[in-house]
Amino acid sequence: MSKGLINKILPFSSVDGPGNRTAIFMQGCNFNCLYCHNPETINNCHNCGLCIATCPKGCLLKQEGFVAWNKDQCIDCDNCLKSCKSCSSPKAIWMSIEEVMYKIENTKCFISGITISGGECMLQKEFVTELCEEVKALNLTTFIDSNGSVPFWGDDRLINAIDMVMLDVKAYDSEAHKMLTGKDNQIVLKNLDYLASINKLYEVRTVIVPEVLDNIRTVDMVSKRIAKLNANIRYKLIKYRPIGVRTQLINSYVPTNELMEELYDIAKANGCKNIVII
Amino acid sequence: MSDVKDIIKDTTLTYEQKVLALAKAAENSINVLNIDEETQKYRDEGVICDLFEGNAPYRPRYIVPDYERFLSKGSKFLGLEPPKNIWEATNHLLILYRHVPSITSFPVYLGNIDYLLDRFIKDEEESYQAIKLFLLHIDRTITDSFCHANIGPKATKAGSLILRASKELNTSIPNITLKYSDETPNDFALEAIATSLETAKPSFANHEMFSKEFGNDYGIASCYNGLPIGGGSFTLVRMNLAKLRPIAKNTDDFLNNLLPHVVSKMAAYMDERIRFLVEESGFAESNFLVKEELIAMDRFTAMFGMVGLAEIVNHLLDAKEEADRYGHSKTADELGIRIITRLEEEVNKYNSPYCKFSNGKFLLHAQVGIDTDVNISPGCRIPIGEEPEMLDHIMHSSYFHKFFPSGIGDIFRFDSTVKNNMNYVLDVLKGAMKVGMRYISFYSSDSDVVRITGYLVKRSDMEKLDTGEAVLNGSAVLGLGAVKNQHVLDRKERKE
Known part of the structure; x- marks a missing residue:
């Protein structure tokens, strides 16, 4: 069995999917988002x-x-x-599937399932697949929180092991996405289409960052795409908050409620039926 | 008599509160109980405390009437025929509540009000009006937070209407418990959770645990006290373990000498109180609740209360660092379990001729504290400010809850964002019940109604009272004391 490099495990989480979930944060990310709120998960x-x-x-x-x-x-x-000068953590540890399952045994009667997050958990896809298979055997649900940079398609074993994906679409245009994350977003958008087509897309998330991103453009284009795929997929618009952020990299502020409402109205007008602002 | 004059002149008391305080002063002006010197010393030191029951017990502390019987038979004494519709049913109940004694003179148990009223629900909106007025009437006339209604475990129309009205009225009275079991459907439990995050009630009782101990005919009264329907508890006296710190030499001495000695004194004191109530006060011979079989004296027990387990454990282990303290260290928690196991053994050695329901035994009760307690944690709770993460906290509670059939519970305060994910709370609730938690309460940080220790008070009432204004709910004064002395508003906020 494989081992996973894990930043931390939260026994109870109310904000990582439906119900109470044990959240497993994997170490390591291939994006370097300017607004990353847990940069210690980026590098090994x-x-x-x-x-x-x-x-x-x-x-x-x-x-x-x-x-x-x-x-x-x-x-x-x-x-x-x-x-740490390297956006890492000395507290990330290599854990076997058994070791993680031991933690989940303690929480299993309190949770609807697990959510594997990060970092970017799909960089440790084999570990994620094996862990989800074990967790599903306990009649718990398995959710993946992903930046969408690794293809979900073409891996039936993975797809069978996971129930739902929560996908970040950080910017709609490739250039803006590169500026924000350092990487292109073609695979992200393809994952959006693919996961929606197999009914495994629980929600799409966009962080609203005044002055840095063209928020209106992204929300407009993403909401149109969601509405076309399945209007009931939740679109979550998240206010940028400078907590934990490397503020030397980014010059922004918490967006106003007016802006959030404007974006909500755009997504609604485009046909999205399940829009959440947090 | 200066006490009497002070009561009369007190501008923070309503008229009704004055009358009740004067009655208490009159009761306390006589001494009718035989109390030996050692017991009196423990009482003076606060080790044994009868929690304002008064010097001359003339009514049981907690009466849990059989309201089902009342609705099916009516009452000869009150001149009431059995009700025929929702208006008569709610009106009859309000009349009876007015005549159920307790040490505060307000009823502590209102019945499983959903089951009581569900048979009368014909038109849903009309029933909603009746139920809303019923609950409003209770809040404005039973002005005491220890008044408790039950609902569940099964979902009913009446149950949903009660939750809807409670949310809308947002009052601190009555306290409500949902008896939760596998029979409680998720959507009904979610309605209850949504209500509790708005108005701090209902709480959730582990129906499986309670019904194993009491059978199905039990009610949750006052703060969270499990008691037999058609009876109740004669008395509740508490042992303050924290007050034993100065005289406990070490763990062995505490467990093998001091604790057994105090238990024997307190048990005898409780029985002396009951003796006067049963044999001398004339309650059983004269009260219509007994005559009409809404209560029976052989359905009564008595509650042996305790507080301050955390404090005595930390003292005996000299635990200063958080990692060594009660609620965080395995050694400390194990000592806590040893103390409660020993307490149970010692209490069970006593045989009361009066407590027929519980075969002569007193039932253990984790008391929630009184307003003047300073740095003394309720029952077996972890002190406010030292609460561990939620999973650890619930597991900790589950070690202790099995010992306390007549009541123990824990309270969790959530950040208001949890309202976006009510299933989170439902999952936590289900897990807590599965691991053997007996009773659990939730509220949200932005709620005006707050759970003080077991009872509910409105923040706005406490603020008024703090400026010297009289408020309708007499329990606001207790809440304000607990806010100041026990920092109950600083309970850990859960937000992950």
């Missing part, structure tokens, strides 16, 4: 050891060239994350 630790001295409890130390983390003494002050 390269064991520079810069964080070690910042830990007030001495939980970090170097063992055979690797930075090791003593979870039991950790007080979650996050000094290590703040000191």
